[in-house]
Each structure stands twice: as C-alpha cells, then as structure tokens.
Amino acid sequence: MGRKLAALRTEQGLSQRQLAERLTQMGEPVSDKAVSKWEKGTTQPSARQFLALCRALEVADMSGEFLGEGLTRGLDRAGRRKLAEYADLLRRSGMYQPRPERGRAIRLYTLAASAGAGQFLDDGDFTWIDAAGAPAQADFAVRVAGDSMEPRYRDGQVVYVRAVPTVADGEAGLFYWQGSGYIKILRDRPEGVCLHSLNPAYGDIPVTDTTQLRVFGRVL
Numbered sequence: 001m002g003r004k005l006a007a008l009r010t011e012q013g014l015s016q017r018q019l020a021e022r023l024t025q026m027g028e029p030v031s032d033k034a035v036s037k038w039e040k041g042t043t044q045p046s047a048r049q050f051l052a053l054c055r056a057l058e059v060a061d062m063s064g065e066f067l068g069e070g071l072t073r074g075l076d077r078a079g080r081r082k083l084a085e086y087a088d089l090l091r092r093s094g095m096y097q098p099r100p101e102r103g104r105a106i107r108l109y110t111l112a113a114s115a116g117a118g119q120f121l122d123d124g125d126f127t128w129i130d131a132a133g134a135p136a137q138a139d140f141a142v143r144v145a146g147d148s149m150e151p152r153y154r155d156g157q158v159v160y161v162r163a164v165p166t167v168a169d170g171e172a173g174l175f176y177w178q179g180s181g182y183i184k185i186l187r188d189r190p191e192g193v194c195l196h197s198l199n200p201a202y203g204d205i206p207v208t209d210t211t212q213l214r215v216f217g218r219v220l
Contacts, residue, residue: 002041004066008057009039011077019056028052060084094126106131107140108158129158135220139163142174142183148197149183153219159183161217176214177207183219 009019016039017032024030028049037043045053059065060080061072072080090096095107107126129141138160144153152172153159167173169188174181175195184195184205193213194204207213 001044001066002039005035005053005057006039008059008065009035012057019053022056023049023052026052026056058084060087104131104134105129106134106138106160109140109142131160134160135162137162138220139217144183148199148202150199152198153183160220162220163217164215166215167218172219174216174219176216177205177212181216 009016012019014022015032016035020030020032020035023035030049034043034045038045044050053059054062054065060083065072072083075083105128108129109126126140131138131141134141139162141158141160144155144157144159147155149172161174167186169186172183172185174183175186176182177195182195182205184197187194187196187204193207193210195207196204
C-alpha cells in the first residue's frame with residue numbers, strides 16, 4: 001500500500017506536505033509526517049483516512065488500484081482517466097439511473113421526437129412514467145410532435161420504442177438525420193433510402209448518406 005500511495009501521489013504531482021494539506025481540507029487533518037509513515041509502511045491510514053486518500057488522489061477503483069482486481073486492472077493513468085470520463089458520460093446521459101422500485105417504469109423523453117419538423121432526442125432529458133400498459137419489449141417512450149405520421153401516430157401521442165440499431169424496410173423507427181429526430185417509415189429501395197411519412201401531405205426525406213443515419217430504435 002505504501003508504494004502504491006507514493007506512486008499515486010507522484011502521478012498527481014503532489015508533495016507529501018501538499019497531500020497532507022489536501023486531506024486536511026477534506027476534513028481529515030494529518031501531517032506530512034503521517035503521509036511519510038504511510039508510504040514507508042511504518043503505519044497505515046485509518047478507514048476514514050484511506051477513503052479520503054482515494055478521493056484526494058482521484059482513485060475511482062480502489063480494488064483495481066490496490067488489489068489489481070477491479071475495472072482499472074492493467075490500465076495506465078491515461079486509461080484510468082478515459083474510464084472515468086466514460087463513467088461520467090453515462091451518468092450525465094441519465095439513461096442508467098436507478099429505476100423506481102414500485103411497478104414498472106419507463107423513460108419518457110420530454111424533448112419530442114418530431115413527426116413533423118424534427119427535433120433531436122439524444123440529450124438525456126426525460127422523466128419516468130408508469131409503463132404498466134407498455135409492450136414488454138419497450139425500452140423507452142417518446143411523445144410525437146406533428147401530424148406527418150397520421151393517422152397511425154398523432155400529435156402529442158406517447159409511443160413506445162424498442163432500442164435496436166437497425167430497422168427493416170417498411171418498419172416504423174425513431175431516427176436521427178441531419179440534426180433532427182424523426183418517427184418515420186424506413187424505405188430501402190434500389191433507387192435509394194428514404195424516411196417516409198404516412199400523411200400524404202408530407203414528402204419523403206431522402207437519406208443521401210446511410211452512414212450518417214442513426215437509428216434510436218423500432219417504434220412499437
């Protein structure tokens with residue numbers, strides 16, 4: 001533990017005195033002499049001091065750092081930072097928050113997935129709703145905006161979506177194309193791919209580069 005603490009402190013560019021000051025500011029007052037003894041193995045920090053050390057030294061995976069058994073096993077400092085960045089992205093996405101324990105709940109995105117002009121969905125802005133009546137395969141829900149998919153999907157209607165990376169020709173899907181989100185029918189024809197509206201008042205949206213078409217899921 002002593003060698004590991006010394007290595008982590010060095011990675012952070014801290015002297016023993018600076019680490020002691022940081023711990024003191026975190027509510028665990030210690031001296032630089034105490035830090036020196038920990039690193040030499042003469043003494044060991046208490047449980048509270050150890051947890052404060054991990055926070056001060058930005059240790060996200062204590063098991064990986066000190067036992068070689070966690071998620072950070074085999075990663076250098078840059079790799080550990082990348083792992084921490086990815087974990088932060090997951091938290092900020094809001095998609096992996098604990099679900100309510102009572103009954104079944106599902107995410108309803110409050111930024112409408114347009115069936116008209118189109119709006120971008122993928123910003124993590126959602127609320128939990130009761131999904132007792134939702135299809136078993138539904139992963140989340142969106143609220144339709146616009147009338148381009150009437151009569152099947154109406155303005156303001158909540159529709160359920162199964163998160164899949166592709167949809168087949170003729171299926172309704174939730175798509176992201178050129179900065180906007182759409183509920184449309186995918187048409188994959190020899191002359192090209194397009195997003196089709198059920199309302200004849202709206203024309204098809206040609207997909208000129210299928211590598212740029214993102215599929216959020218299949219509308220159920």
